Amino acid sequence: MSAQNTGLFSSKVLGHPSGLFVLFFTEMWERFSFYGMRVLLIQFLTATVINGGWGWSAEQAGALYGTYAMLLYLTPIIGGLIADKYTGSRNAVIIGAIIMTIGHASMALESKTTFFIGLACLVLGTGFFKPNMPSILGEMYKELPDKKDGAYTIFYMGVNSGAFFGMMLCGYLAERIGWHYGFGLAGIFMLLGTLQFWLAKPLFGNIGALKKEEEKSTLTAQQIEEEKETKNPFTKLDYFLIVLVSVIGLSYAFNDPLSKNGVIDIFKFLDTPALRGQSIIAIFALVIFLYLVISRILRYGKIIRDRMFAVMLLAFFLMFYFMSFEQGATSLVLVARDYTHRGLEGGALLAFNIVNTCLTVIPLLIISVVLFLLAKATWTKISLSNIILFICFAAIWACAIWMLSSEFSKEASEITVSWFSILNSFFIISLASTVSKLWDSKYNPPAAFKYGFGLLLVALGFLILGIGSVGLGEGVKMSMIFLILTYLFHTLGELFISPVGLSYVSKLVPAKMLAFMFGMWYLALAIAQKLAAILGGQIEVIKESYSLSHFFFLFTLIPAAAGILVMFLHPLLKKLMHGIK
Numbered sequence: 001m002s003a004q005n006t007g008l009f010s011s012k013v014l015g016h017p018s019g020l021f022v023l024f025f026t027e028m029w030e031r032f033s034f035y036g037m038r039v040l041l042i043q044f045l046t047a048t049v050i051n052g053g054w055g056w057s058a059e060q061a062g063a064l065y066g067t068y069a070m071l072l073y074l075t076p077i078i079g080g081l082i083a084d085k086y087t088g089s090r091n092a093v094i095i096g097a098i099i100m101t102i103g104h105a106s107m108a109l110e111s112k113t114t115f116f117i118g119l120a121c122l123v124l125g126t127g128f129f130k131p132n133m134p135s136i137l138g139e140m141y142k143e144l145p146d147k148k149d150g151a152y153t154i155f156y157m158g159v160n161s162g163a164f165f166g167m168m169l170c171g172y173l174a175e176r177i178g179w180h181y182g183f184g185l186a187g188i189f190m191l192l193g194t195l196q197f198w199l200a201k202p203l204f205g206n207i208g209a210l211k212k213e214e215e216k217s218t219l220t221a222q223q224i225e226e227e228k229e230t231k232n233p234f235t236k237l238d239y240f241l242i243v244l245v246s247v248i249g250l251s252y253a254f255n256d257p258l259s260k261n262g263v264i265d266i267f268k269f270l271d272t273p274a275l276r277g278q279s280i281i282a283i284f285a286l287v288i289f290l291y292l293v294i295s296r297i298l299r300y301g302k303i304i305r306d307r308m309f310a311v312m313l314l315a316f317f318l319m320f321y322f323m324s325f326e327q328g329a330t331s332l333v334l335v336a337r338d339y340t341h342r343g344l345e346g347g348a349l350l351a352f353n354i355v356n357t358c359l360t361v362i363p364l365l366i367i368s369v370v371l372f373l374l375a376k377a378t379w380t381k382i383s384l385s386n387i388i389l390f391i392c393f394a395a396i397w398a399c400a401i402w403m404l405s406s407e408f409s410k411e412a413s414e415i416t417v418s419w420f421s422i423l424n425s426f427f428i429i430s431l432a433s434t435v436s437k438l439w440d441s442k443y444n445p446p447a448a449f450k451y452g453f454g455l456l457l458v459a460l461g462f463l464i465l466g467i468g469s470v471g472l473g474e475g476v477k478m479s480m481i482f483l484i485l486t487y488l489f490h491t492l493g494e495l496f497i498s499p500v501g502l503s504y505v506s507k508l509v510p511a512k513m514l515a516f517m518f519g520m521w522y523l524a525l526a527i528a529q530k531l532a533a534i535l536g537g538q539i540e541v542i543k544e545s546y547s548l549s550h551f552f553f554l555f556t557l558i559p560a561a562a563g564i565l566v567m568f569l570h571p572l573l574k575k576l577m578h579g580i581k
Contacts (some may be wrong), residue, residue: 013373019140019207020151020197021374022382024158025389028367029131030097031162033104035425036170037122037187039418041065042333044179052179056261062330063257064536066530068119069329070253073322073526075127077519082128082134089132089139090201090208096128097194104187108180118183136208157429160368163426168360169399171418176406185399192392199385203378208233227464238354241292248285252278253530293520303578307508310576311517313569314504315524317451320562322528323496323535324458324555325490328424330536330552332483337417339469339548341477345412352415353407360400368393420483427491435495446498446581448570455563459556461489466552507580 013021045061047053054066083092103121106114137155141148166186174182234242241536251266254378255278297308336342344352371393375386407413438444445453468482501521509517535555542551 005227009326013370013377014146014154016154017140018374019200019203019379020137020154022197022203022378023133023137023140024155025371025374026093026097026193027155027191027354028158028162029196029392030100030129030133031159031172032166033162033186033190033193034085034122034126034166035163035421035557036166036189037104037107037183038329039171039181039421040174041068042330043337043417044174045333047179049102057263057537058331058334058540060257060260060535061435062533063260064531064538065330067253067257067534068123069326069529070526071123072126072130073121073522073529076131077522079127079129079534080131083132086122086210086377088208088210089135090204091210092128092132093136094194094198095207096125096130096132096273097190097197098125099455099572100125100129101190101194104183104190107259108179108184108187132208132308133534136204138428139207139377153432156494160428161363161423164363164422164429165396165400167418167421167425169403171421172416175401175416175418177513183245188395191394196385198393199388200378200382202381203385204536238292238296241288243382245289245292246280252282252285256530256534304510304513306576306578307580308513308517310573311505312520313576314399314447314451314501315521317455317562317566318497318501319524319528319531320559321451321455321458321493322525323532324455324462324524324559325494326529327536327555328421328490328534330533331539332486333417333421334353334418334539335465335469335548339477340420340480340483342415342480343412344415349407349410349413353404356407356419357404359422360404363429364393364397364400368397406438409509415480420480420487423484423487424491424494427488428495431491432495446570446574447504447577448566448573450496450500452563452567455559455566457489457493457496459558459560459563461486461493462559464489466549466556469513469548469552473550508577 012018042058042061044053044064045064046058047055049055079092079096083089087095099121103118103125106118106121126550134155137151138148141151153558166189170182170185174180255264255266259268259278265278265280267277270280272280294314297305297312300308371389375389379386420425464482464485465478468478472478491516505517505521539548539551542554
């Protein structure tokens with residue numbers, strides 16, 4: 001059944017089917033919850049016990065966060081497969097949202113056991129939720145490819161709006177009242193977002209439902225030919241290596257936080273004077289994994305083989321980007337808390353409060369207008385879903401007004417640590433359309449240069465922090481302008497790189513092999529997340545051994561070197577792509 005036949009397109013908002021905005025708000029509340037929790041995690045773990053935290057070191061907290069973030073990119077591979085075969089995308093989203101709601105509720109309880117249960121639920125829930133929202137959106141626009149780009153732009157505005165308000169409000173509540181209140185607020189909006197999506201079912205018809213065998217499309221002649229060309233069954237050795245790498249990789253992921261917190265180290269018997277046992281086993285697994293992937297790619301014909309090697313090269317450099325950019329969830333949070341002057345009073349505080357009010361109220365007004373347009377278009381079909389949305393917005397307006405009035409009543413205040421994290425979402429919303437115009441102009445650079453420029457911009461952001469932190473000592477903190485500029489350049493780097501990666505996977509890889517290569521892509525992201533957290537956890541060690549500026553200059557050199565190298569490899573990438581631009 002087509003999207004048009006379900007009646008999905010009979011009601012429109014801003015020229016798009018109203019169902020798009022149901023997805024927009026569902027994704028917005030999920031991202032509100034996810035980023036609202038994420039911005040608190042490192043702060044909570046490293047806060048002193050007297051301040052309600054656990055008093056962990058940056059290295060211990062980074063190890064736990066890295067494993068958590070790594071698993072967030074691995075479980076969607078499995079969640080997507082389960083949705084395709086057993087549940088359908090829509091039910092998978094609801095299952096994932098319910099599990100995540102339980103996770104947030106568990107983290108709101110003041111218990112270490114429920115905290116870890118909560119993290120586990122968030123990982124499992126994300127596995128179901130994350131891959132299936134874009135799947136529903138893609139199915140909705142299957143017969144309207146000309147509108148798909150605009151739809152994804154609107155959808156990702158929901159992603160960034162949710163991240164923006166989640167980090168702002170959950171962060172404020174946690175830092176001003178208590179950590180578990182922040183975790184709890186994230187859970188409330190996850191629950192309401194789940195109800196809103198579930199109650200909107202009449203609008204979607206069969207969109208996102210599990211497809212029966214007879215409903216699956218037959219292959220065209222071109223697809224049959226492609227099927228023959230890309231036939232490459234897994235061997236028994238392939239399956240054995242996949243299981244071996246998976247077991248070793250997961251063992252390493254769990255062993256890292258457990259060993260750094262003195263619980264258990266299952267690889268201790270492999271320790272050497274130069275390397276820890278878990279590092280040796282991780283290198284061993286990486287070598288096996290590279291052999292597995294390369295040996296499979298070499299079995300294909302030349303053009304497919306070359307294009308898949310091009311994807312691997314892009315994934316390799318993407319790891320350097322995320323390894324640096326994702327410091328925003330670990331080391332940059334600690335920099336904002338411990339090394340940045342955040343105190344304001346008098347005119348400076350008034351100016352900040354006015355800016356913060358504009359940052360809060362204007363986006364909320366715009367999204368509230370969209371809510372009213374959606375309600376007007378769909379009230380007869382999904383009135384209960386709209387009522388839940390109105391409750392959500394009443395709550396978010398109440399939180400925002402309470403936050404702003406509380407700050408305006410103070411003569412002196414300190415900007416919350418979480419506030420700096422909203423800058424990434426704000427700059428994306430502000431700059432995305434401007435940067436995207438470059439891709440439609442004659443100045444649109446090739447993939448290697450987009451990657452190169454993005455990596456250099458990230459390096460520039462760290463260079464700014466390195467300069468700002470020179471000479472910091474006891475009681476001396478850097479100006480917040482250095483951190484603000486860092487987030488600006490990091491966001492510009494993200495706008496150069498993020499839209500490129502997955503786009504080239506879909507362009508370069510035959511349809512039959514997309515699932516495999518997307519899996520490899522997400523695996524690269526998972527490894528990058530873990531590396532980012534491990535390196536970010538070394539901020540205190542490097543500061544004590546050398547200086548804080550040394551840490552940032554290191555992160556200037558890594559992405560800068562990677563950016564220059566990928567641009568030098570442009571001729572090779574162009575050759576491997578065989579005409580794909």
